[in-house]
Amino acid sequence: MAVVTGANKGIGFEVVKMLLKLGLTVVLTARNAKNGSIASDSLRRDGFQNVHFFWLDVSDPSSISAFVSWFRLNFGVLDILVNNAAVSFNAVGENSIREPETIIKTNYYGAKLLTDALLPLFRRSVSVGRILNISSRLGALNKLRNPSLRQTLESEELTYEQIDATVTQFLEDVSKGTYEKNGWPENWSDYAVSKMALNAYSRVLARRYDGKKLSVNCYCPGFTRTSMTGGQGTHTAEEAAATIATLVLLPPDKLTSGKFFMCVEPNRIISRL
Template identity: 55%
Template sequence: MDLSSSKEATPPPEAWWTGETVAVVTGANRGIGHALAARLAEQGLDVVLTARDGARGEAAAAALRARGLRSVRFRRLDVSDPASVAAFASWLRDELGGLDILVNNAAVSFNEINTNSVEHAETVLRTNFYGAKMLIEALLPLFRRSAANSRILNISSQLGLLNKVRDPSLRSMLLDEASLTEGKIERMASRFLAEVKDGTWSAPGRGWPAVWTDYAVSKLALNAYSRVLAARLARGGDRVAVNCFCPGFTRTDMTGGRGTRTAEEAGRVAAGLALLPPGQLPTGKFFKWCTPQLYSKL
């Protein structure tokens, strides 16, 4: 394809963003992340597509550029690796001068439908919770705050909602917004990993989520951290919105190709949330699958 003849995607006339608005999408070499990156690029944003695997990530970005989406670039990023996160933050600062939108989509699960193994629990939490948290904290100083347009969208799951927690004391701790802290959330995650290690995580009374337990706990922690972070930033007058989105049962590799919607459908709705007008942008919220018609203009 001759890209010189391709029409560059530009923001629609009513957009609050410009072609210089930088959106970072993690885990975007396939599935929802790839569809989301494509949709943002179609809307004329400057998109940084990241993936842990360099060859696959570059191929994914090249495929979008071949569609005429020339504002897509690839940068390798392993959110579970502190050195990779630090290197990415430095590159983003030096190369692009910061960012406006961060979509934390990178996640792993080693369970299949109708299975529930915690064999890889440490890897799951290190990527889905600790990795997302580490990346957010590393990039927070780089958000451009000249307008109320900075936002973080964490792709999460309703498996991590509080109604999945059967331990009353744990649920009570997570519900107490006034005293909930990042330290308490991390201690919860550490407790789960310790119980996995000594084999007591499934003992009566433990009360962890019953389905895809390690994945659910990682999203439980991510959801709670997102609420705490949103409150922390709001108290400090920091204009960075933080929200979570559950795309629901989507046909991706993680679900073995099973689901009620396509990755493209989920990516379109996620992009709609990521691009909400500043006046309609909440913070500290959890969005379950939303009616696509609400974002028909995106």
């Protein structure tokens, strides 16, 4: 049983299709109810009857609550969660900051709140639960030019509260116009910070569930041809989805947790702590 967010198009849609081909039951979610319904209907017409759709806006806590209640009532247990939903307001080659609160609320807090709400439903008694957060190399800590911030996020004792405080500090610096001189990432700054926070949350969650049959990892699909990149990229959404399916379906003896996987070229990935 799998849930994939932001799945009416692009990488998310292809992940749903790949998992359905492999015989899983999948819940496709999207923040646009019409587009999500069209996407799930198209999959059913292709013969995939194990796809279900539910409207989900991860930036809205009430939407998350409604989704989790529906999922608990209709399915009860979960094996795989792919947090794919994300937004960015920069085109390729641009580097402006627009609606940073929306980006942080969706890309970081949305994935965090949904994951936290679904944690009790993972079927860890009979298998290993798998969470894969779709992230970006833009969120790598080496993008931080502020040594104090980097030291905080690199700490083995990092807490959820420290991650939230870091995000709040970024938004305050943006509002004051001081984010550049205070050493935040230079490229796609708001998007980069949202993914940096998501990566940090994933590491803390993986540490919390170490040895408790829950695998938590991040994956950067690389420069993929999707609407977020304006159709530009070095590989297709289908290729990215194939790697994601491989990562979430690894046999228990090959599973890792707390890793950041990165596509360096089509069909080749590397992992980092």
